[in-house]
Every structure is written in C-alpha cells, then in structure tokens.
Amino acid sequence: xxxxxxxxxxxxxxxxxxxxxxxxxxxxxxxxxxxxxxxxxxxxxxxxxxxxxxxxxxxxxxxxxxxxxxxxxxxxxxxxxxxxxxxxxxxxxxxxxxxxxxxxxxxxxxxxxxxxxxxxxxxxxxxxxxxxxxxxxxxxxxxxxxxxxxxxxxxxxxxxxxxxxxxxxxxxxxxxxxxxxxxxxxxxxxxxxxxxxxxxxxxxxxxxxxxxxxxxxxxxxxxxxxxxxxxxxxxxxxxxxxxxxxxxxxxxxxxxxxxxxxxxxxxxxxxxxxxxxxxxxxxxxxxxxxxxxxxxxxxxxxxxxxxxxxxxxxxxxxxxxxxxxxxxxxxxxxxxxxxxxxxxxxxxxxxxxxxxxxxxxxxxxxxxxxxxxxxxxxxxxxxxxxxxxxxxxxxxxxxxxxxxxxxxxxxxxxxxxxxxxxxxxxxxxxxxxxxxxxxxxxxxxxxxxxxxxxxxxxxxxxxxxxxxxxxxxxxxxxxxxxxxxxxxxxxxxxxxxxxxxxxxxxxxxxxxxxxxxxxxxxxxxxxxxxxxxxxxxxxxxxxxxxxxxxxxx
Amino acid sequence: xxxxxxxxxxxxxxxxxxxxxxxxxxxxxxxxxxxxxxxxxxxxxxxxxxxxxxxxxxxxxxxxxxxxxxxxxxxxxxxxxxxxxxxxxxxxxxxxxxxxxxxxxxxxxxxxxxxxxxxxxxxxxxxxxxxxxxxxxxxxxxxxxxxxxxxxxxxxxxxxxxxxxxxxxxxxxxxxxxxxxxxxxxxxxxxxxxxxxxxxxxxxxxxxxxxxxxxxxxxxxxxxxxxxxxxxxxxxxxxxxxxxxxxxxxxxxxxxxxxxxxxxxxxxxxxxxxxxxxxxxxxxxxxxxxxxxxxxxxxxxxxxxxxxxxxxxxxxxxxxxxxxxxxxxxxxxxxxxxxxxxxxxxxxxxxxxxxxxxxxxxx
Numbered sequence: 001x002x003x004x005x006x007x008x009x010x011x012x013x014x015x016x017x018x019x020x021x022x023x024x025x026x027x028x029x030x031x032x033x034x035x036x037x038x039x040x041x042x043x044x045x046x047x048x049x050x051x052x053x054x055x056x057x058x059x060x061x062x063x064x065x066x067x068x069x070x071x072x073x074x075x076x077x078x079x080x081x082x083x084x085x086x087x088x089x090x091x092x093x094x095x096x097x098x099x100x101x102x103x104x105x106x107x108x109x110x111x112x113x114x115x116x117x118x119x120x121x122x123x124x125x126x127x128x129x130x131x132x133x134x135x136x137x138x139x140x141x142x143x144x145x146x147x148x149x150x151x152x153x154x155x156x157x158x159x160x161x162x163x164x165x166x167x168x169x170x171x172x173x174x175x176x177x178x179x180x181x182x183x184x185x186x187x188x189x190x191x192x193x194x195x196x197x198x199x200x201x202x203x204x205x206x207x208x209x210x211x212x213x214x215x216x217x218x219x220x221x222x223x224x225x226x227x228x229x230x231x232x233x234x235x236x237x238x239x240x241x242x243x244x245x246x247x248x249x250x251x252x253x254x255x256x257x258x259x260x261x262x263x264x265x266x267x268x269x270x271x272x273x274x275x276x277x278x279x280x281x282x283x284x285x286x287x288x289x290x291x292x293x294x295x296x297x298x299x300x301x302x303x304x305x306x307x308x309x310x311x312x313x314x315x316x317x318x319x320x321x322x323x324x325x326x327x328x329x330x331x332x333x334x335x336x337x338x339x340x341x342x343x344x345x346x347x348x349x350x351x352x353x354x355x356x357x358x359x360x361x362x363x364x365x366x367x368x369x370x371x372x373x374x375x376x377x378x379x380x381x382x383x384x385x386x387x388x389x390x391x392x393x394x395x396x397x398x399x400x401x402x403x404x405x406x407x408x409x410x411x412x413x414x415x416x417x418x419x420x421x422x423x424x425x426x427x428x429x430x431x432x433x434x435x436x437x438x439x440x441x442x443x444x445x446x447x448x449x450x451x452x453x454x455x456x457x458x459x460x461x462x463x464x465x466x467x468x469x470x471x472x473x474x475x476x477x478x479x480x481x482x483x484x485x486x487x488x489x490x491x492x493x494x495x496x497x498x499x500x501x502x503x504x505x506x507x508x509x510x511x512x513x514x515x516x517x518x519x520x521x522x523x524x525x526x527x528x529x530x531x532x533x534x535x536x537x538x539x540x541x542x543x544x545x546x547x548x549x550x551x552x553x
Numbered sequence: 554x555x556x557x558x559x560x561x562x563x564x565x566x567x568x569x570x571x572x573x574x575x576x577x578x579x580x581x582x583x584x585x586x587x588x589x590x591x592x593x594x595x596x597x598x599x600x601x602x603x604x605x606x607x608x609x610x611x612x613x614x615x616x617x618x619x620x621x622x623x624x625x626x627x628x629x630x631x632x633x634x635x636x637x638x639x640x641x642x643x644x645x646x647x648x649x650x651x652x653x654x655x656x657x658x659x660x661x662x663x664x665x666x667x668x669x670x671x672x673x674x675x676x677x678x679x680x681x682x683x684x685x686x687x688x689x690x691x692x693x694x695x696x697x698x699x700x701x702x703x704x705x706x707x708x709x710x711x712x713x714x715x716x717x718x719x720x721x722x723x724x725x726x727x728x729x730x731x732x733x734x735x736x737x738x739x740x741x742x743x744x745x746x747x748x749x750x751x752x753x754x755x756x757x758x759x760x761x762x763x764x765x766x767x768x769x770x771x772x773x774x775x776x777x778x779x780x781x782x783x784x785x786x787x788x789x790x791x792x793x794x795x796x797x798x799x800x801x802x803x804x805x806x807x808x809x810x811x812x813x814x815x816x817x818x819x820x821x822x823x824x825x826x827x828x829x830x831x832x833x834x835x836x837x838x839x840x841x842x843x844x845x846x847x848x849x850x851x852x853x854x855x856x857x858x859x860x861x862x863x864x865x866x867x868x869x870x871x872x873x874x875x876x877x878x879x880x881x882x883x884x885x886x887x888x889x890x891x892x893x894x895x896x897x898x899x900x901x902x903x904x905x906x907x908x909x910x911x912x913x914x915x916x
Contacts, residue, residue, distance in 0.1 A: 091696040091712035092854075110697060116704075135700060138707065151907035154914075155708040402704040 003043045004034060007068050010046075012039045013098050014061035014083045015451070017193035022056060046074065051145055054159050058193060058460055060453075062140070064096060072149035079160035079459045081129070081142025081434045084280075084442055087153065088137045094148050096140075099280045099443070100132050110136045117281075119399025122390060125284035125381040125534060126436035130156075131403065132281060142434055160459065163417050163426045169466020170418030179468045183314075183480040186464035190455040191217040194305060201453070202227045202301040203256075204292045207246035209478045210307030210316070212493050214455060215254050216485025218305065226256040229295045229304070231263055231288070235504040246493060253490060261295035268508045276537065278447035284381065284534045286440035287509075290447070297448040308437055309456035312428040313465065314477025315421055319428060321474060323374050324420040330368035340366030344385070372409035375427045381534055390535070419470035433457070509533045557592035558637030558916070560585070561653065563627055563646045566598050568605030568613050573715075573832055574666060577691070578642050580716055581664070584898075584905035586610045590913075595634065597627050624649050631657055638662060638912055644670050647681035660686040660912050665695055667829015667851060668751070673702040686915050687908065689713045691830040692851035713908060714854060715830045716901035717892075720808055721815060723841030723885040739773045739878050742818035742842070744811065744833040745825070747781030754779075755824030755847070756787050762871035763796040769875045773799060778814060780805040815840035820877050822846070824870050831855040834862060838892040841885020845873055861892055 002009050016022065019038035022045060027033065031044045038059075045053040046065050051074060060082035065074045075096060077085045088095045088103050090110070097103045104111070117131040129139040140146055143160035146153060174182070191214060195201055203218065205211045205228035218226055230247040244260050251258035268287070275290050296304045311317045334340055343365045363383045367373030377383070384405065387396040412430045417423050438457070445452040455461070469477075482489040509532075564570075567578035582594055586608045594611045601616040614630065617623040627649060631639075636657040641650030642664050654661035663685045670690070673679065682688060682703045688710045690696035696710050703710075745754035756777050766773055777787070777800065784802055791797040806814065815821070821837035822845040834844050834855040844862030846852035847870070856862035865873040894900075 089707055091690065091693040091710070112697070112701065136697070151911060152711055153708050154911075155706055404704075 001035075001037070001039050001043065003047070004032075008043050008046055009066040009068070010039060010042050010063060012042055012061065012063040013085075014059060014063070014078065015196075015453070016041060016057055016059040016061060017196055018056075018058040019196065051076075051147075051159075054145060058458070060457075062098060070149075072147055075140055075146040075148070076159075077140045077142055077144060079143040080162070080429070080438070080457050082438050082442075082454060082457060084439060085140040086132065086137055087140055087146070089153050090136060091152070094153055099446075100134065100137050101280055103137055104134075110134070112136065113395075114402075115395045115399035116402035117399075118391065118395060119387060120403050120405070121282050121538065122382045122387055122534065123376065123380055123384065123403075123405055124431065124435060125379075125530065126432075126439060127281045128403065128405075128408070128431070128435050142430070162429050162462065163413055164415055165459065165462050166417035166422040166426060166466050166469060167415040169463070169468075170422055170470045172467050173470065174467045176468075176471055179471070179476065180480045180483055182465055182468050183477070184484040186461045187213070187455065187481065187484050188217050188220055189464075190458040190461040191305070192221040193458070193460075194453045194455040195221055195223055197303050199302045200225070200227070201303045201305060202229060202296060202299065203305040204228075204296070204307070204452075205230050205247045205250065205256075205258075206307070207243035207250070207493065207496060208307065209482050209489060209494060210310030210456065211305075212247075212250045212489045213481045213484050214305055214307055215250060215256055216487060216489060219254050219256075220486050226254070227259055227299060227301065228256045229259045229261060229292055229299065229301075231261055231292055231295065233263055233504050235265075235507070240496075241504075246496060249490065250493060253487070254485075259295065259299050261291070261298070263291045265504075265508050265511070267291075269512060272512060274447075278443055279537070280443045281439065282534070282537045283436055283440050284530050284537060285436055286444055289440050289444040289452075293444045293448040293450050293452070296450050301450065303451045303453060306441065306452050306454050307456060308441060308452075308454045309429075309433060310478070310481065312425060312433045313456050313462065313469075314481055315425070315469075315472045315474070316478055317424075317428060319375075319378050320421060320424045320472075322378055323371070323424050323427075326364065326368045326374050326377070327371065327420075330364050331374075334365050334367065334369030334373070340364075340369075370406065370410065371413060371423055371427065372406045375409055375424075375431070376405060379432055381530060417470075421472045422466075422470050425469055429457075509536075512536070557590065558913075559592050559635045560594045560638040560640055561627075561631055561634075561636045561657075561659075562594060562596045562640040562642065563650050563653075564596060564598050564640075564642035565646075566600040566602075566616075567596050567642070568598070568607055568611070569601035569603040569616075570598065571602060574642065576718075576832070577664070577666065577715060580898075580901060581713075581905060582611060582640070583608055584902045585909065587902065588906055588909055590909055591638075592635075595630065597623070597630060599623050628653060628656070637916070640664070641681075641685075644674060644678055644682065647685075648677040651681035651684050654684075660915055662687045662689065662908070662912060664689045665699055665829075666691055667695060668753075668827050670695055670829075671698040679703060685709065687711065687911055689908065691715050692828075692854040694850040694853065695829050711908065711911070712854075713901070713904045714896055715832045715835065716896055716898050717832060717835040717839055718808070719898065720812055721836045721839045722812075723816065723839075723889045737772075739771055739819045740817055741773055741775045741874070742778070742814065742821050742837070743776075743823050744778040744814075744821075744836070745823055746779050747777075747783035747787065749781070749783045749786070751827065752783055752786075753825055753827035755822075755826065757790055758824040758867070758870055759822055759874075760787060760791050760796060760800060761794055762874055763799060764794055765871035766874050766878070767796075771875065771878050773878070775800045776814060776818065777802045778804075778806055778811065811836075812840065815842055818842045819882065820845060820874065822870075822874060823852075824867065825852060826850065826867075828852045828855070835892060835896050838862060839889045841889050843877060843883055843888065845870075845877055855896075857895055861888070861895065 016038040019041050022041045026044045033040055054076050061078045062083040062085035084098055086097055086100050088109050103109055112135045114131050114135040117127045117133045120128040130141050140156055144156040144158050146156040203215050228251050230244055232244040236242040248258050363377050367377040417426050441452045482494045564578045566575040596613040598616045599618055605613050617626050631653045636659045639650050639654040639659050639661050641647050644665055647663050683705050690712050696712050743756050791800040815837055821842045824847045826849050828851040830851040837844050838861055846856055846864055847867055848864040856864050
C-alpha cells in the first residue's frame, strides 16, 4: 500500500489487533484514513513516530516500509516472533520475504549451506533464528527492527524482549491472590483483541485447558456462533488420548458447534509429500497443526484461534518442574570441571545399551551446570557431543562455532527474569515456541489459506501476567486459566492428564521413514523416533552441498 | 567521541607503492581524506619503493619491511598518538590491527581484496576479522567467501568495488576507433600479471582458444601486457598450439602506452578464475573496449552481471570470442559512460563516505 502523498510504501504480513485504538488516536491527530485496513494505520503511524511506532503495536506482524523521502527501508517483526521475516544480502542487493522459499524462488541467492542452521536443527529440531539452512538467508530476529539504506542493511536492533518483560514483572510482584483475576482479565482482554476480524473466527479445540478456556472466553467476549475443530484418530478411539468425547462436552457446555475431523494413517502418508513441500524450514513437528488447519480450511474457516503458548506462559510443560530440579540435583556436580565428560565416557564404555537408549542421560552432568545447558539437555534432539554421529565433523565444528548454542541460550535470559518459573518461561517462549511451534503454525496456516491467531502469545498479556509468573506453582497457572471464563471449565477437563493436540505420529512416522525401532522402552522410543524423523525431514530440504556432508540416518 | 576522529592505517603499501593493492589503498585513503571528516590519517606501510605523493591530512611513516620491526613500530606509534579508527589494508596484518584497535579502544576496519581472503585463514587472522567493526570486500564473491569462514554479523561486511584511474578514456579527442573493416586484423588484449604462483589470469585459455578463432575465419593478434615469470610457459604454449606469431608479449608498459594499447584493442579478454574484482576490466571498458570474462568470482561484479561486459562459463570461451568479434563493437563513448556511472571515482567516494558513516554510527 502506498501513502496518499506517495512518501511511504508498506508491505505487511499479519494483524494489528489494537488497530481501532491506533486509528482513533491518529484521527484525533487529524490524520485522514482512506481505507478500513490496519495496513494503512502502519503508514500513518510510521510517518508520525518513525521507528518508535513498533512500541504502539499489539499483534503479529512482519512489515517493511519504504521511505521515499529518506530513501531507506524499515523492517520490523513482532516481539514474540509470530510472523516470520527473512532477509538476504549479497553485498549489492538486499531482499526480504516471509519465507525462505520465496527468497530462493526469486533467484540470485546463494544456496551455500549455513553450518549453524544445520547444527541448530539437529540440536533443537528446528532451525534457530537468525539462521536458516542457507548462509545468505537470515531471519530478522523477533522483537527487532532493521534499517536498510544506500549503504546496505544496518545491524538489526532489539526493541522488545521476553526476558526484560518478565524481569520487570518479577521486580514488581503482586499478592498471590491476584493470580486468578489477572489471568481472567488478561486473557479475556487478549481474546477480545484477537477476535477483531471481518470474517468468522473459529477455534482449534483439544480436550485440554488452554483451548477449552479460550472457547469459554470467546463466548464471554461476545462471539455467539463459534465453530470448534477437533481431530480424532481411529488408533486412539476408546483411549485416554481420544480428545473427541471431552472436546464434544466442552463444545456443548459453551454452546459451540463441534466439527470432528478424522485422520487416518493413509491420509498422513498421502499428505506427507505436501507437508514436506509446504515446510519452509525443516521442523520435527507441524504434522498435528497441518491436519487441524486442513480441517479448518475444509470447514471454510479463514481465521482460527489456537491455544498455542499456554504451556509456555502458564507453566504447563514438565520442563517447568524438570529444569529447576535438574539444576538443583546435578548443577553442583556439573560445576566440577571435567566430571561430566568423564562420567559420559565411563558410562558410555561400561553400559553402551544405556547410551543408545537414553543418550541424553549421559549428558546430565555435563550440561546441568547452567540454565542454558539444562534447557539444551531437556529440549535437545541431539546433544552437541552426538552430532558427529550424524553429520560431517567439520560441519559440526563450524556449525557449533557459528551457532554458539549455549551462549545464545544464555543471552536470551538477559536481563535475568528473576525466578525459576520466569526463566523456563523465557527459554520455552524464545526457543521452542518461537523457532518451532510458531514457525510451524505459520507455514501450515499459509498452506491452507488460514490465519492462526494465538491469544496466549501476546505481549500485552505477558506484561499483565509477568508479576505473577514468578510465583506460579505446579498447575496453578492452568487452574487459573480454567477458571477464567464466566462459566469455568468443567472439572474433568482440568483434571484430565494433559495430552494436547496429539497425533499417533510415533507409529506413523516410524512406518513412513521405514525400518524398525530398536527394542527400547516406549518413553525412550519417542525421542529416538524424533531423531529418525528429523533425518527424514532433512532429506531433500538441505542444500545440495550440505546433503553430501550430512550422513544418511 | 570527539568530532574529528584520527585514523591509523596499516598497509602493505599505499603512497609510493606499486600494484593493485597500493592503488586501492591510495584511492580509499585519498577519498577518506577528501571527506574532511578525519583529523588525521597516519599511514604505516611495509613497502614504498617510489617517492610518495601525499594529500593534506595524510601522513605516511617511512616503510618498514621486516615483520617484527613493522609490528613494534606500529604498536609504538599507536600508543604515542590518538587513534579512533584502525584501517587494516591486508588480512595478513589483521591480528596486529586488532591488537592495536583493542589497545586503543578504536574501531577496526579491515579491507579484503581477493584470493588472500577466500580460503579459511589462520585462527588468529580469523578471530581478528571476527572482531572487526567493519569488513570491506571489493566484490560480492569475496564477501561471500569471507562469510563462509568468519562468524561475523553480515551487516558488518560491506562491498566497496574498485575504481579506476582517470587516465583511461575512449579517445584522445578524435573519433574513437570502430570495428575493423572486413579482412582486417582483430586485436585481442589481456592486461594482467604473469606470476607463476598465480596462473589463474587465463592468458593460457585465450592462447588455446586462438586456433578455434582462426578456424572461423578471423585474423587476430593477441596482445598480452604484464610482467612476470609465467611468460615463458605462455610462450611455449603459444608455440605448441601453433599461434606464436599471433601472440605478442609487451611486458610491463607505462601508463601512456597502456592507455593507447587499450584504445586499439577490439576485445579485452581476461578469462581469469581468481579475480577479487578485476580492475583491468574497468580500465578496458572505460577506454571504450568491449570485455569478455568468465562467470567466476569477482569478474561477475566488474562486468556488472553482464550489463557492461560479457561473462561466460569457461567451456564457452572460444565460441564467445568468435561471437563478440562478429558483433559490431558497441559505442565506445556509451560504454565508457556506463562504466563511469557504475564504478567512477564519485561512486567510489560515495562508498567511502558510507563506510565512514557506518564507523561513526558504530562509535
């Protein structure tokens, strides 16, 4: 969109949820709008506030504004990194796009591999920003802006940071009793903001607390007619993992229309080429989001609410318990120089079976000395010392040197969020959620012409809840969320073991990538299948040069 | 930082030096001095065979060839004076420059040219490069090569292409030479060093292509300008393929002769595989001569992705020579103007100002 005077041009991907307020404010300043689009608000806001405009925006966004008068380009990306933005600079030409694929399709971009991207994928199961699989293509980091002028791109500058928001909250604690009210008010406000749309807004509904509470809050926010989509798998029928019966009850409870979509292994196999084709950067996840988005598209929905982010914000993952425990139990031992390495070598030597089944167990004494190391241990697909078993040693060395995984994780914890719960919240939000969940939600959504909205990934909400996040006990965050709707979620939903949107991918993937699993305990098999799945995903996605250096699984 | 920063420049050679790197350093430091944004530029060369001609605000210390003497002298000099920016003209000197920049809490700017920066350097050099505030490359290829081994923010690595001497123009005021009439001899030209350790310039490829050119009915002479001990190998090759009477080695020539040699050429061809940039291409084009190079490394930049000259894969070289000889020669004045517009001194000076602004912003 071009401004009326031709001075600015904007390209925008996303949604600005506080657009009505911004518009009213700008009109109060005498600005005349020509359209009803939030895109136009960006132009006027830029002309008024310049780069500072980003502080006024609530939503998911990646945009570029060309300033004709100053002959320079301004890029910005939302603080959580919901919307992607990739750039490429060869020294003469600067390019940008919402997907790595789009940049490659535009041509004239080197496909030389980025070792940090490859190594990062093997460590985390997704490519950690700002890297991609290609050296020349980088992501503008979440919460950053960037200027590009005749002299080329300047270094991206941060304007917002999850750790800082939490540190601020921890420093201004509120009474514990405030938890429920803060969660209720904060999430309702976020849901209300996320319902701003010209089209019907549906919801992905599992049998868990996050999506159930969001559905209740959608009602509270005034949406009358709501369609909710739940996936069912024949493999799960009659088991605890079958989400359909409980989801159906929640739908009935809140008066929503329930769409139950059945997915079979055959459909997974049929869709697999399309899934890999749509995947912008390799990810070991995304299959579940693929099918629920597909179902939404079939239902004619263009916009859907997702409970993504609830576990990161309200302490829903086991990591909120595990990380502090591991730090407490093993941290002091891990601080002894050389002990971790020695223990790994000794145990690996005397119990090779253990190292095959539970490869990460051997890393405990090596990595639990720091929050960054403990997180890598908890979330890591492979550990750094294992990488040379799947990749060329030179790529591993160079990739680790460029990626600096531990310092990078540690940097995400600056300033110190001030409590264990807040630290895990930062790590999960800025690593797993940002690089994997949100990125997957974007490409699967785009592949189905569906806009996925995530009210639990909202910076205004984060700031509201930051003072109580530090004091979250086990389950208290989710309990508060369950009570947030005027009609609180039924108890059996709250009490049910959290399974989320699960798909029987373990078996399907195992069958799809071929071969048989080694005889290991089921809990260990999941991790090993993820590793093999990562190899299958990577095949065909990596640059040709690197493919030769990444050994077959 | 105070309003007028001072720069210390560590270079192999600059003022009073010979060769491409000395020329680049003179161009760069000269353009920097012309911005008048620096209070002083102190140049520390290792070589200066000719008497230096300096601009105001540039001071050049006597050359110190020995590595140790040079390093000690540079540190001593840095400690004794105010230094806000350290310019390092060659990657081999990067560790010393990085040390001085750290000692003086100064901004470090490192210049890379071509093949010296392509392979992974020593660890010390790599770490020095990674500590730089700004890294300048003469071409996109050199930039991509540096980024393949250096873990440095890509925004800190800028391309500043070479420029050329004002001496080169298409005419001496008379009508520029047009294509030779039918049957007349065509002149192919290469201007390049003939260093046995750097046999990548491609004179051998042109010599090997000559029989193909003759077989297509073109009478050509191949003029080879440049000094170096590889000439013997090339002479032998010319004899082997039976074209020695058509190949003329002129050796090193002075600027005036070189200007005339360019003007008389029908096609400048330098199928080099190792150009950091290839200033000779610019000299030829600004003299109005069409150019042919390989689609490899810095040549692609010098020929502006094929907009100013022709770039081909190596296998297509002989056919490309024939094709270009068959094509009417482009208007020399138009070619010179287009080359100037892209790589002229005003463009170079603007690039240097941009570099300076980046450094000041980073301060």
